[in-house]
Amino acid sequence: MKETTLAKPIEINGVGLHTGVDVNMKLRPAPENTGYIFVRTDLDDFEIPASVEYISHCSYATTLMRRGVVLSTCEHLLSALRGSGVDNCFIDLDNIEIPIMDGSSEDFVELISKTGVVEQNAPRRVFRVLERVSFEQGDRKMAIEPAENYEIDCVIDFPHPFIERQSLNFVFKNGSFGKEIASARTFGFTHEIEMLRKANLALGGSLDNAIVLTPDGMLNDTPLRFDDEFVRHKILDIIGDFALLGMPIQGKITAEKSGHSVHASLMSKLLKAEHAWEIIESTSVSVART
Numbered sequence: 001m002k003e004t005t006l007a008k009p010i011e012i013n014g015v016g017l018h019t020g021v022d023v024n025m026k027l028r029p030a031p032e033n034t035g036y037i038f039v040r041t042d043l044d045d046f047e048i049p050a051s052v053e054y055i056s057h058c059s060y061a062t063t064l065m066r067r068g069v070v071l072s073t074c075e076h077l078l079s080a081l082r083g084s085g086v087d088n089c090f091i092d093l094d095n096i097e098i099p100i101m102d103g104s105s106e107d108f109v110e111l112i113s114k115t116g117v118v119e120q121n122a123p124r125r126v127f128r129v130l131e132r133v134s135f136e137q138g139d140r141k142m143a144i145e146p147a148e149n150y151e152i153d154c155v156i157d158f159p160h161p162f163i164e165r166q167s168l169n170f171v172f173k174n175g176s177f178g179k180e181i182a183s184a185r186t187f188g189f190t191h192e193i194e195m196l197r198k199a200n201l202a203l204g205g206s207l208d209n210a211i212v213l214t215p216d217g218m219l220n221d222t223p224l225r226f227d228d229e230f231v232r233h234k235i236l237d238i239i240g241d242f243a244l245l246g247m248p249i250q251g252k253i254t255a256e257k258s259g260h261s262v263h264a265s266l267m268s269k270l271l272k273a274e275h276a277w278e279i280i281e282s283t284s285v286s287v288a289r290t
């Protein structure tokens with residue numbers, strides 16, 4: 001299997017979920033071994049590679065920072081790129097945050113699939129897990145262990161009639177990301193919104209880009225896209241955050257009540273445990289195509 005990039009550039013305009021800013025984004029083909037690199041075109045093309053070492057904070061979204069330059073809410077786009085089997089891509093932005101679109105990765109995945117993904121010459125590298133590494137914080141638990149493919153086992157538990165306990169096992173196979181995960185939207189609770197806005201977060205949030213839950217129902221009048229849309233979105237976030245490892249993963253992730261900061265903690269623990277993984281050239285491991 002070879003590395004891939006986009007066949008042509010893709011232009012996207014939208015609003016940032018947390019900052020509310022309007023942003024123009026352009027996804028561009030990139031050479032082999034580039035990975036994903038964000039380029040702040042408003043700041044002299046300053047580059048921020050999508051890498052664990054640049055994670056700065058991750059309370060409600062994953063934010064990267066390099067030399068004081070910030071890039072917010074990268075997880076849904078990275079999930080779409082990883083899920084579409086794109087290895088190398090430049091992401092030009094003229095503002096601080098990735099557009100939220102409809103709160104899922106569906107628009108990105110459709111645009112990527114319409115544009116096309118092309119093979120390059122270098123063999124695709126894969127991050128292969130050799131030993132189990134786990135991280136716990138109270139009742140939040142996450143682990144990664146050896147497996148044949150890239151697989152995620154996820155459980156969430158929220159005291160809300162639409163959610164309660166949801167669990168799902170997701171295995172990357174041809175097309176599985178696009179069908180099972182990409183369209184699951186982000187969600188929030190009305191009781192959080194005031195607190196978020198006071199913290200200058202969710203300023204671009206609306207019923208067009210999030211499921212907003214009231215204590216016993218939801219504000220959106222369009223139906224859920226899946227009965228278990230919430231756990232599917234959590235898997236979308238995990239794939240997006242773990243894309244910061246820089247290549248497809250061969251391993252199984254188990255997550256219970258995880259969130260962006262738990263994802264970040266497990267990734268840095270994993271990277272420090274150098275005996276627990278290796279980088280190999282891809283043979284037959286399934287790394288997703290939509």
Ligand SMILES: [Zn+2]
Binds near residue numbers: 075076186233
């Ligand atoms: Zn999300």
